[in-house]
Amino acid sequence: MGYFPDMEWKTEYGPFTSDRFCIGPYESTGVRLPARMTPEWKLRVADSADGMEPGEIEAVIECVRAFLLYRPQKPLRFSWAGA
8 A cells, every 4th residue: 555645755765654544444333423413502413424333443443542651451531621
C-alpha cells in the first residue's frame, strides 16, 4: 500500500518518518451514532445518520493505541475547566 505525497521528497533525504498510517478495519453494522450530543433542554433525539459507527470508533481507538508509548493500566480522566 502506498500513496503519493503532495510534496517534493528525494530518497537521498532518507525516510520521511512522519509518513505513518494505521489501517483499522471494522465490520459495518449500519448503525451510526449522532455526531453531537443532544442538549439536555431538547426533547428530540439528534439525527443519528451524521456520526460514526461504534465499530469505526473502536477501530480509531485501537489505531491510536498502536502508536502509544505509554500504556496506562487504568483509564486516564481529563477535565477542562471552563471549557
